[in-house]
Amino acid sequence: MNAPAPVTRMRRVLTALCASTILLGCVSGGPTLPSGPGSGILFVGNSLTYWNELPLIVQAVFDTAGGPRYEVAMVASPDVSLEDHWNDGFARRQIERGGWQYVVLQQGPSSLPDSRVLLRDYVGRFSERIKAVGARPALYSVWPSLGRIGDFDRAIESYQLAATDVGGLLFPVAEAWRATWRRDSTVALYSPDGLHPSVSGSYLAALVMYAVISGKTPTGLPSSLRLRDGRTLTISPSLAGVLQAAAAEVTGGT
Numbered sequence: 001m002n003a004p005a006p007v008t009r010m011r012r013v014l015t016a017l018c019a020s021t022i023l024l025g026c027v028s029g030g031p032t033l034p035s036g037p038g039s040g041i042l043f044v045g046n047s048l049t050y051w052n053e054l055p056l057i058v059q060a061v062f063d064t065a066g067g068p069r070y071e072v073a074m075v076a077s078p079d080v081s082l083e084d085h086w087n088d089g090f091a092r093r094q095i096e097r098g099g100w101q102y103v104v105l106q107q108g109p110s111s112l113p114d115s116r117v118l119l120r121d122y123v124g125r126f127s128e129r130i131k132a133v134g135a136r137p138a139l140y141s142v143w144p145s146l147g148r149i150g151d152f153d154r155a156i157e158s159y160q161l162a163a164t165d166v167g168g169l170l171f172p173v174a175e176a177w178r179a180t181w182r183r184d185s186t187v188a189l190y191s192p193d194g195l196h197p198s199v200s201g202s203y204l205a206a207l208v209m210y211a212v213i214s215g216k217t218p219t220g221l222p223s224s225l226r227l228r229d230g231r232t233l234t235i236s237p238s239l240a241g242v243l244q245a246a247a248a249e250v251t252g253g254t
Contacts, residue, residue, distance in 0.1 A: 040099045042135075044091045044126070044249040045106030048142050050076040051191070052202035057233060060225040061210045061218075070101070070217060081107040081115075082122035084107045095126070099135040102169065102213065106140035109155035111148070111173075116158040120165055127166035137168035138212075140205070143177050145193035152178060171212055172250045173205045178202060179246035187242060203235055207247035217253030 043055045057070035062070055075091045077084075081106060085091040095103055105126055110119040127137040141159035144151035156174050163170035180187050189201040197205065203225075207218040222241030225233045235243070247253070 012172035017081055025204055035064045039069075039101065040071045040073060041102045041104065042094060042100050043072065043076065043106070043140075044082070044085055045074075045076050045104070045140065046080045046108070047076070047078045047196060048108075049104075049106050049140065050074060051196040052199055052207060053227070053229075054202050056227045056229060057202055057206040057225065058209050060227045060233070061206045061221065062214075063228070064222050065210065065214070065216070065223055070137040080128065081118060083118050086122050086125055092126075092129055095129045095133060095135070098135075100130070100133060100135040100137045103130045103135050104138045104140050104209075104251075105172070106142060109142055109144040109148075109151060109156040110162075111144055111154035115160070116154075120162045123166055123168070127168060137163075137166050138171060138209075139163040140209075143174040143189075146190050163202055169212055171205070171209050173208050175250045176204055176208050176246050177201070179249045180243060181186045183242050183246060187239065199233065200235060200239060203233065203240070204243045204247060208251060211247055211251035211253050214216050218247045218251075219253060220244070 041058065043049050049055070055074045059072045062068060067203065073094070075085065075094055075120045097125070103126070105123055107119060107122075108115065110116050123137065124152055130137045139159045139162055141156060144155050152174060156172070159172075159174070160170060162168075169226050177189050180189060187200060189204065190196070191198050191201075207221070210216075210221075211218045221240075221244060223235045227233060
Protein backbone atom coordinates (compact mmCIF):
# COMPACT_ATOMS: atom_id res chain seq x y z
CA MET A 1 0.00 0.00 0.00
CA ASN A 2 1.75 3.15 -1.17
CA ALA A 3 1.24 6.68 0.09
CA PRO A 4 -0.99 8.64 -2.27
CA ALA A 5 0.29 11.51 -4.32
CA PRO A 6 -0.98 14.88 -3.08
CA VAL A 7 -4.65 15.11 -3.99
CA THR A 8 -6.63 18.03 -5.30
CA ARG A 9 -9.00 20.06 -3.17
CA MET A 10 -11.89 18.90 -5.34
CA ARG A 11 -11.20 15.25 -4.54
CA ARG A 12 -11.30 15.96 -0.84
CA VAL A 13 -14.48 18.01 -1.21
CA LEU A 14 -16.09 15.07 -2.97
CA THR A 15 -15.01 12.78 -0.14
CA ALA A 16 -16.56 15.15 2.37
CA LEU A 17 -19.80 15.31 0.39
CA CYS A 18 -19.87 11.53 0.32
CA ALA A 19 -19.47 11.49 4.08
CA SER A 20 -22.40 13.85 4.50
CA THR A 21 -24.76 10.92 4.23
CA ILE A 22 -23.10 9.76 7.46
CA LEU A 23 -21.04 7.92 5.95
CA LEU A 24 -22.80 5.51 3.81
CA GLY A 25 -19.56 3.59 3.61
CA CYS A 26 -17.74 6.33 1.76
CA VAL A 27 -14.81 6.05 4.12
CA SER A 28 -15.34 2.66 5.65
CA GLY A 29 -15.66 0.77 2.39
CA GLY A 30 -19.22 -0.54 2.73
CA PRO A 31 -22.75 0.87 2.78
CA THR A 32 -23.18 0.79 6.56
CA LEU A 33 -24.03 3.31 9.23
CA PRO A 34 -22.79 3.07 12.79
CA SER A 35 -24.66 0.03 14.05
CA GLY A 36 -25.66 1.35 17.46
CA PRO A 37 -25.15 4.14 19.96
CA GLY A 38 -21.50 4.99 20.26
CA SER A 39 -20.30 2.53 17.62
CA GLY A 40 -18.59 5.03 15.35
CA ILE A 41 -15.37 7.02 15.24
CA LEU A 42 -15.51 10.30 13.34
CA PHE A 43 -12.25 11.94 12.22
CA VAL A 44 -12.23 15.71 11.64
CA GLY A 45 -9.01 17.12 10.26
CA ASN A 46 -6.92 17.81 7.20
CA SER A 47 -4.45 15.94 4.99
CA LEU A 48 -2.55 14.58 8.00
CA THR A 49 -5.72 12.62 8.73
CA TYR A 50 -6.68 11.50 5.24
CA TRP A 51 -3.16 10.68 4.05
CA ASN A 52 -2.90 6.90 3.63
CA GLU A 53 -6.58 6.71 4.70
CA LEU A 54 -5.71 6.66 8.41
CA PRO A 55 -9.31 5.98 9.58
CA LEU A 56 -9.34 2.73 7.61
CA ILE A 57 -6.02 1.70 9.16
CA VAL A 58 -7.33 2.38 12.66
CA GLN A 59 -10.42 0.34 11.88
CA ALA A 60 -8.27 -2.52 10.55
CA VAL A 61 -6.11 -2.57 13.69
CA PHE A 62 -9.21 -3.06 15.83
CA ASP A 63 -10.55 -5.70 13.43
CA THR A 64 -7.26 -7.59 13.52
CA ALA A 65 -6.97 -7.33 17.30
CA GLY A 66 -10.42 -8.84 17.77
CA GLY A 67 -12.53 -5.75 18.17
CA PRO A 68 -14.50 -3.88 19.09
CA ARG A 69 -15.79 -3.42 15.56
CA TYR A 70 -15.96 0.28 14.75
CA GLU A 71 -17.42 2.07 11.79
CA VAL A 72 -15.25 5.01 10.81
CA ALA A 73 -15.93 8.24 8.98
CA MET A 74 -13.95 11.30 8.05
CA VAL A 75 -14.49 14.97 7.30
CA ALA A 76 -11.15 16.22 5.99
CA SER A 77 -9.89 18.74 3.47
CA PRO A 78 -6.37 19.95 2.66
CA ASP A 79 -4.86 22.90 4.51
CA VAL A 80 -7.75 23.45 6.91
CA SER A 81 -7.85 24.16 10.62
CA LEU A 82 -10.53 23.40 13.17
CA GLU A 83 -11.62 27.02 12.83
CA ASP A 84 -12.23 26.38 9.12
CA HIS A 85 -14.25 23.26 9.90
CA TRP A 86 -16.27 25.13 12.51
CA ASN A 87 -17.07 28.03 10.21
CA ASP A 88 -17.99 25.70 7.34
CA GLY A 89 -20.50 23.89 9.56
CA PHE A 90 -20.29 20.53 7.81
CA ALA A 91 -18.32 18.74 10.53
CA ARG A 92 -20.66 20.06 13.20
CA ARG A 93 -23.64 18.62 11.36
CA GLN A 94 -21.96 15.22 11.17
CA ILE A 95 -21.21 15.29 14.89
CA GLU A 96 -24.79 16.22 15.69
CA ARG A 97 -26.14 13.20 13.80
CA GLY A 98 -24.79 11.09 16.67
CA GLY A 99 -23.79 7.46 16.74
CA TRP A 100 -20.20 8.29 17.68
CA GLN A 101 -18.15 7.00 20.55
CA TYR A 102 -15.17 9.19 19.69
CA VAL A 103 -14.65 12.26 17.54
CA VAL A 104 -10.99 12.73 16.65
CA LEU A 105 -9.92 16.35 16.14
CA GLN A 106 -6.78 17.43 14.31
CA GLN A 107 -5.30 20.50 12.70
CA GLY A 108 -1.70 21.46 11.96
CA PRO A 109 1.07 21.08 14.57
CA SER A 110 -0.08 24.31 16.26
CA SER A 111 3.36 25.04 17.67
CA LEU A 112 3.07 28.83 17.25
CA PRO A 113 1.34 30.87 19.96
CA ASP A 114 -1.53 32.06 17.75
CA SER A 115 -2.24 28.59 16.35
CA ARG A 116 -2.16 27.14 19.87
CA VAL A 117 -4.81 29.64 20.97
CA LEU A 118 -6.99 28.72 18.00
CA LEU A 119 -6.53 25.00 18.59
CA ARG A 120 -7.66 25.28 22.21
CA ASP A 121 -10.53 27.59 21.34
CA TYR A 122 -12.03 25.41 18.62
CA VAL A 123 -11.39 22.14 20.41
CA GLY A 124 -13.47 23.63 23.19
CA ARG A 125 -16.27 24.59 20.82
CA PHE A 126 -16.32 21.22 19.09
CA SER A 127 -16.14 19.36 22.39
CA GLU A 128 -19.41 20.89 23.57
CA ARG A 129 -21.15 19.45 20.49
CA ILE A 130 -19.34 16.14 20.81
CA LYS A 131 -20.30 15.63 24.45
CA ALA A 132 -23.87 16.66 23.72
CA VAL A 133 -24.30 13.52 21.59
CA GLY A 134 -22.70 11.26 24.18
CA ALA A 135 -19.32 11.00 22.46
CA ARG A 136 -15.84 11.78 23.72
CA PRO A 137 -13.43 14.20 22.06
CA ALA A 138 -9.97 12.90 21.18
CA LEU A 139 -6.95 14.90 20.08
CA TYR A 140 -4.67 13.56 17.33
CA SER A 141 -1.32 15.10 18.25
CA VAL A 142 0.58 15.61 15.01
CA TRP A 143 4.17 16.47 14.20
CA PRO A 144 5.79 19.56 12.64
CA SER A 145 7.15 19.49 9.12
CA LEU A 146 10.69 18.28 8.56
CA GLY A 147 11.76 21.87 7.95
CA ARG A 148 10.56 22.84 11.44
CA ILE A 149 11.60 19.73 13.30
CA GLY A 150 12.65 21.82 16.28
CA ASP A 151 8.96 22.52 16.94
CA PHE A 152 8.16 19.05 18.30
CA ASP A 153 8.06 20.10 21.95
CA ARG A 154 5.72 23.04 21.33
CA ALA A 155 3.45 21.03 19.02
CA ILE A 156 3.16 18.24 21.57
CA GLU A 157 2.40 20.70 24.37
CA SER A 158 -0.33 22.40 22.33
CA TYR A 159 -2.27 19.16 21.91
CA GLN A 160 -1.71 18.17 25.52
CA LEU A 161 -3.20 21.46 26.68
CA ALA A 162 -6.16 21.18 24.32
CA ALA A 163 -6.95 17.64 25.48
CA THR A 164 -6.68 18.64 29.14
CA ASP A 165 -8.95 21.64 28.58
CA VAL A 166 -11.86 19.41 27.56
CA GLY A 167 -11.13 16.19 29.44
CA GLY A 168 -10.54 14.48 26.11
CA LEU A 169 -8.39 11.59 25.05
CA LEU A 170 -4.91 12.40 23.79
CA PHE A 171 -3.38 10.35 21.00
CA PRO A 172 0.34 11.18 21.48
CA VAL A 173 1.41 10.37 17.94
CA ALA A 174 4.08 13.05 17.68
CA GLU A 175 5.69 11.69 20.85
CA ALA A 176 5.54 8.20 19.34
CA TRP A 177 7.52 9.49 16.36
CA ARG A 178 10.29 10.57 18.72
CA ALA A 179 10.10 7.30 20.62
CA THR A 180 10.56 5.49 17.30
CA TRP A 181 13.62 7.50 16.39
CA ARG A 182 15.16 6.84 19.80
CA ARG A 183 15.04 3.16 18.87
CA ASP A 184 16.05 3.54 15.24
CA SER A 185 16.88 6.95 13.81
CA THR A 186 16.68 5.62 10.24
CA VAL A 187 12.93 4.87 10.30
CA ALA A 188 11.24 6.97 7.61
CA LEU A 189 8.10 8.38 9.20
CA TYR A 190 7.81 11.33 6.82
CA SER A 191 6.73 10.97 3.22
CA PRO A 192 9.16 12.44 0.67
CA ASP A 193 7.38 15.81 0.94
CA GLY A 194 8.64 16.22 4.50
CA LEU A 195 5.18 16.84 5.90
CA HIS A 196 2.80 13.93 5.46
CA PRO A 197 3.30 10.55 7.10
CA SER A 198 4.74 7.58 5.32
CA VAL A 199 2.73 4.37 5.50
CA SER A 200 4.86 3.48 8.53
CA GLY A 201 3.93 6.81 10.11
CA SER A 202 0.23 6.17 9.59
CA TYR A 203 0.54 2.62 10.94
CA LEU A 204 2.24 4.06 14.02
CA ALA A 205 -0.58 6.59 14.47
CA ALA A 206 -3.15 3.81 14.27
CA LEU A 207 -1.28 1.78 16.89
CA VAL A 208 -1.28 4.75 19.25
CA MET A 209 -5.01 5.29 18.76
CA TYR A 210 -5.72 1.62 19.30
CA ALA A 211 -3.68 1.55 22.51
CA VAL A 212 -5.32 4.67 23.97
CA ILE A 213 -8.88 3.63 23.12
CA SER A 214 -8.57 -0.03 24.08
CA GLY A 215 -6.21 0.32 27.03
CA LYS A 216 -4.27 -2.61 25.61
CA THR A 217 -0.70 -2.83 24.42
CA PRO A 218 -0.11 -2.75 20.66
CA THR A 219 2.91 -5.00 21.09
CA GLY A 220 2.53 -8.22 19.17
CA LEU A 221 -0.18 -7.04 16.79
CA PRO A 222 0.15 -8.26 13.18
CA SER A 223 2.36 -6.32 10.80
CA SER A 224 -0.07 -6.96 7.95
CA LEU A 225 -3.56 -5.47 8.04
CA ARG A 226 -6.52 -6.20 5.79
CA LEU A 227 -8.51 -3.01 5.24
CA ARG A 228 -12.24 -3.25 4.72
CA ASP A 229 -11.91 -1.72 1.26
CA GLY A 230 -9.99 -4.84 0.21
CA ARG A 231 -6.46 -3.44 0.33
CA THR A 232 -3.66 -4.82 2.47
CA LEU A 233 -1.17 -2.76 4.42
CA THR A 234 2.06 -4.60 5.13
CA ILE A 235 4.96 -3.47 7.31
CA SER A 236 8.04 -5.61 7.73
CA PRO A 237 7.89 -7.56 11.01
CA SER A 238 11.10 -5.99 12.29
CA LEU A 239 9.90 -2.45 11.61
CA ALA A 240 6.47 -3.25 13.02
CA GLY A 241 8.16 -4.36 16.23
CA VAL A 242 9.94 -1.01 16.54
CA LEU A 243 6.74 0.93 15.88
CA GLN A 244 4.71 -1.17 18.29
CA ALA A 245 7.29 -0.71 21.04
CA ALA A 246 7.29 3.06 20.48
CA ALA A 247 3.50 3.21 20.59
CA ALA A 248 3.47 1.12 23.76
CA GLU A 249 6.02 3.40 25.42
CA VAL A 250 4.05 6.61 24.91
CA THR A 251 0.68 5.09 25.82
CA GLY A 252 1.77 3.28 28.96
CA GLY A 253 1.73 -0.20 27.44
CA THR A 254 4.35 -2.86 28.02
